[in-house]
Amino acid sequence: MIRRGLFKHPKNDLEGEIGHDRTPGPFVPENLCVTCPSCRKLLFRDALADTSDVCPRCGWHFRMSARRRIALISDEGTFREQDADVVSQNPLHFPGYDEKIKRARRTEAGKDEVVCGICRIGGLKCCVFAMEPAFMMGSMGTAVGEKITRLFEHATKAGLPVVGFTVSGGARMQEGILALMQMAKTSGAVRRHSDAGLLYIAVLTNPTTGGVTASFAMEADIILAEPGALVGFAGPRVIEQTIRQKLPQGFQRAEFLLEKGFVDQISNRKTQKQLISRLLEFHVGGERTDERL
């Protein structure tokens, strides 16, 4: 069952919550208050920080920066970043793209497009990545593809599980076909990691669409999704244009995907770390003998 009406969502947060460089997000310092896009309640930023950016009234999960996600999921002080210097360039000399990159770097995202590294979660070592929603809608260009690929290759070599947080508007069109090819490239690295018998957990966050959904987001052994997250291949606007009708309420939301069998669990931020730690613990390699028998 889709829990209809449990969360009232804005019509299209691909444009609403994410596609805005101008509207101040919840973490702009001069902004003391923020309105919940779901229930319209006015919330204090400080109070929101205490609840992992979840609306205390309706449970809406706010957009979260890659670094904040990693800070919340990893054991304190254990995160070691990798490949921070791999950043977007303009491989096809696409007009206006250089300026777009510069503008994105002036947002709260800075140089982050996806943050990758090694950390411990509940004491267990793993590779971790988190995509950055503020950088051009979390779109995947060659830099993002390269970093994700390197992370999976590293995890395969080191025999480590991967925990990844996705948020993406899809492939980055300014990098043309090279962006599309990152879907194949990352999928190759995920496959090798999987063939090595290693665990990959993906957490799909709002929104995860396009080429990222159609590659490493949906290739995990265990797929979690945050409540209310929009997850799909085509964005809602494209579908509405194609079929010329309004989409049903709750369509492409995490709860809908759970009902259709495409995610393992809806994961609330409050218990997310505990859940991921437990899942990692189930997959710790090596023989374990039970002393009691």
Next chain:
Amino acid sequence: MWGVSARMNAYEKLLAARSNDRATAKDYIARLFLHFVELHGDRRYGDDPAVITGIGMLGRTPVTVIGIEKGHGTKEKIARNFGSAHPEGYRKALRQMRLAEKFGRPVICFVDTAGAYCGIGAEERGQGQAIAENLTELMGLKVPVISILIGEGGSGGALALAVADEVWMLENAVYSVISPEGCASILWKDSGRAKDAAEHLKITAQDLLSLHVIDRIIPEGLGFSKTCAFLKIQLIRTLNRSRALSTEELLNLRYERFRRIGDHVVYPADST
């Protein structure tokens, strides 16, 4: 004829690739593979008419053939959803890939689609998951795979059948991350600038060869039967070369082929 098409700009090629009288997958299949037997269905949900799968003889070798089919004539085009596959189309292909691996048959894919279908049913049945599964499957498939873009190569829906040891393109085919119209309307709020977008997106076979995204251009200036004759020789030769490789070598080469893409952007090695 070579000269004529070489002078066509990206947008003209896009229109040529979409034109109604262009040969479709089943035209190539009929010419290239003797005794082709079509095999239907994904064994999970249904049979997607936008994807044709089966087995045929390429010279003396049985091969698995997968093609996205746009159809000819309005009636067939509608029946085949204009070559826009649903998840069951990709899963139909997946089933045949696995059978090909079981019986050691090479896989030949013909790609011609504006993109995977964007609709309610497609999303309900996991369009993204279906494409993703094909990408990982093809990356590890233990038999040779060759993909040929014969018309339109539209985004993830095309890539789902284009992870291969070699990717070839017909001289006037196009391959793009997004339709130039879509790109222009998102970036410039003006779908009329599709011509500009087509140029900048680098969608022609010539551009993609220089970007090392494809491995070979199949000339089509001498007409359909000559194109097919050339294609057949190249397929047989390429599969003969693949046969000399061990499975491990084959898979390593396929991995490296895609692993390199984006390398012209020089990234520093990990600094940590």
